[in-house]
Amino acid sequence: MKLLVINGPNLNMLGVREPALYGKQDYTALCLYIRAACEKRNIEVDIFQSNHEGALVDEIQRAYGRYDGIVINPAAYTHTSIAILDALKAVGLPAVEVHLTDIDTREAFRRVSYVRDACIAVFAGHGFEGYEMAVAQLISAQA
Numbered sequence: 001m002k003l004l005v006i007n008g009p010n011l012n013m014l015g016v017r018e019p020a021l022y023g024k025q026d027y028t029a030l031c032l033y034i035r036a037a038c039e040k041r042n043i044e045v046d047i048f049q050s051n052h053e054g055a056l057v058d059e060i061q062r063a064y065g066r067y068d069g070i071v072i073n074p075a076a077y078t079h080t081s082i083a084i085l086d087a088l089k090a091v092g093l094p095a096v097e098v099h100l101t102d103i104d105t106r107e108a109f110r111r112v113s114y115v116r117d118a119c120i121a122v123f124a125g126h127g128f129e130g131y132e133m134a135v136a137q138l139i140s141a142q143a
């Protein structure tokens with residue numbers, strides 16, 4: 001099984017500011033965590049991060065025929081991007097939405113998720129562990 005993990009804008013800034021919200025660990029630590037979670041389950045993984053909506057759409061399209069599932073934290077684009085929703089629907093791969101924080105208990109504008117409509121599950125508010133939960137979900141969806 002081969003998974004693609006996609007992270008949206010500003011997640012590369014993890015650990016730099018707002019540690020109370022997003023934790024003290026940086027983006028490199030998140031990537032190491034995801035790789036370890038996949039390795040222990042014998043899952044191949046590629047991780048992609050971009051601050052640009054079109055680049056995220058391009059990467060989702062590129063996944064078609066190459067991966068068995070997508071784990072996506074679209075960051076702020078969660079709440080705005082019909083383009084990312086359409087790309088996920090277009091490729092039709094099982095996708096799981098992840099957020100480090102619990103977006104349902106933050107500002108009202110974060111309660112809206114456009115991408116949710118194209119995802120089989122959502123894990124929000126579990127920090128790094130949410131990515132591992134998403135990987136486990138995709139494995140059990142495939143079985």
Ligand code: CA2
Pocket residue numbers: 009010011013014015016017018022073074075076077078098099100101102103110
């Ligand atoms: O909780 C999440 O994972 C989010 O997707 C993170 C996004 C936010 O826009 C979403 O509403 C929820 C923000 C990404 C990280 O932003 C940072 C801001 C300051 C310092 C470090 C990271």
